[in-house]
Amino acid sequence: MRISLMTTCLADVMAPDVARSTVILLERLGHEVVYDPRQTCCGQMHTNTGYYSEAAPVVRHFVDTFERQLDDVDAIVMPSGSCTGCVRDQHRLVAQHEQDEDLEKRAGAVAAKTYELSELLVDVLKTTDVGAYFPHSVTYHPTCHSMRILKVGPRPIKLLRAVEGIEVVNLPESSTCCGFGGTFSVKNSDTSNAMVTDKAANVVRSGAEFVVAGDASCLMNIGGKLARNGDAPRPIHLAQILASTREDPFVPSAEMLGRAS
């Protein structure tokens, strides 16, 4: 298949290895990945903070960029539950706020072809065993928007369980929010800190070497707390585990969400 990658702005800048891993994984599975460097952001930060009018040009640019490819690609993939949720549920709201019916229609067409990574793998590419190798213990944080907006359900866990050498251990209170919430982490930084403190403690309690999730933003939050505390577990994105193989295994770097090899 021909798959267009929307990296998300956060992964592009702060967690590029998540986007690279998505490319490596999909190419290994025999698919062609295309990337349009004109892409920027899905507009989630603006939308969720209530800045609909400021989100509108960002959404318009998103739709302009990916609409061009609609006839040439089979799917658009985003390695993020919350950004995919924004494309699917909120672009429509922003268009309605701007009373732009044409944008609403076009955004709907782009959204219909847009998938979060685990959705793409399981639902579109019909695979759960991607031939990955990751000889470590991991604990899975479901992330709120993957779980409650996209309802990806067991897809990520199925993908993880099929990885060779992996041990998936239980995360206490896994379904509780990590406290990121976009601008919430800054506007209500004390409450957000109380939430991520508990999440990090539960990750440590799980005994896993890695905490895995489908959203780089939540991982940056949890990982940032673990790093500040000097705790051992490291954050890792689902794409990074699935990209890791016996021939080319994942070797963690000193940087959050990066890789050394």
Next chain:
Amino acid sequence: MSTVHLGMPGVRPQHASPGSSHLRGDRSFPAKARTELANPVLRQNLQHATSTIQAKRASVVREVRDWQKLRDAGSALKWQVTDHLPEMLVQLEESVQAAGGTVHWARDAEEAGEIVTRLVLERGQQEVLKVKSMATQEIGLNETLAHAGVHAIESDLAELIVQLAGDTPSHILVPAIHRNRAEIREIFLRTMPDLDPSITDDPAELAGAARRFLREKFLDMSGSVAISGGNFAVADTGTVAVVESEGNGRMCLTLPRTLITVLGIEKIVPSFQDLEVFLQLLPRSSTGERMNPYTTLFTGVAEGDGPQEFHLVLLDNGRSAVLADPEGRSALHCIRCSACLNVCPVYERTGGHAYGSTYPGPIGAILSPQMTGVTGPDDPNASLPYASSLCGACYDVCPVKIDIPSILVHLRAKEVDQRREASGQFHGTWDVAMRGASKLMSSPRAYDAAVRASSALGAVKRTGNIGKLPSALPLIPGWTDHRDLPVPRQSFRSWWKDRERHGGAPAPRPDGDGPEDSPASGEDA
């Protein structure tokens, strides 16, 4: 704003009265939360209580095979009510009058307070018994009565604890959730004159002490007045339903001569049969019980049986303003089960007092600002729609499917729109940052350049992550005060470009500690 008729001619939507209403705190949510978060006992009390109720709820909800259909039914009935509220209110008024009751209309907290006070004083009473009620808490009724020399006694155990402590409730269902049993023992010893000091903090002993204290009041009720709220009011029969656990409510609803019920206008259900839906949804969602111990239904007045006078006070106090917003009005569907509080990771950590209103938690965050209206960016209620990480747990548990996260975002947008439209108000730190980011992220060339520039930081800081940053920088320290931030390195877009230059596959990995592509390799996007 469009006119919404509320059974009264020519009435326009109106916000809650700021005077008596307990719907707005004195400080913003982040400021109050900071204080509450610093209290480890509060945190422990809340964590224990909310996780216990949450687990009970989950287990009894799992038993009901058609739970999702029940939720759909509850939601549909509530939409029917909001769509036809004016007609149904008139129907309710007629039904109550036909059953021998009297109906009073109260525009706001002051009007409701005046009506109730007048009724009590006209009957020569200095003391009234109360059934736990959110509406009377909302309008500050106890304080209004006290002004007129009338002492109101709360008969609900938790409400009594709050009242004796001179405290305010912090939860819809369990108002004293922020107290543990040792604290409750102290409160009782301090405020119940005849209490044996050897009492322990065993819950049964504490309940026994409260029972003795209240029974004396109940025994003295001939000729007396009791005040209640109501969970549901049936439009076609005039029946009011009160759902409770302790039986104290039942005493208040049956023993006095005069019963006054204060009811928000949104509490209507269309017909008696609809109670079957809500009486299944409510106990499982709120206390995690299959059925609550006491459900009292009363219809007007019956000669020789129960109160011989019944007054129903129908309260607006900002509800008409909520109704006027098509996207926010389903906040009125709330049946006050408090499942959203118990499941909310924000509420669990800050407690109810941080919200500053009678209605705390996720439902309070959408209800309070809509009822009061928001006067400007410094209004404490302006901060409530932001008191959520939008995790969505509240929506999943709501028995009437109120989409709280979407309404939170809608209210944020409404507030931002108001400021954008008012001249000279759109210059805050966030406004400037969001406008800037909007420009940047809708211009691919500018964005590309910014991404490349960000990796310059990687050249300065060669290893590890970003630690605490000085507070002089806007916004970022909110993050780095508490956690590290990754150092931007070679961006994905630059890696992709390198890779294309090398003819596509195989994909070379960036070298671990190098900055963005060197200036020599910089090229136009």
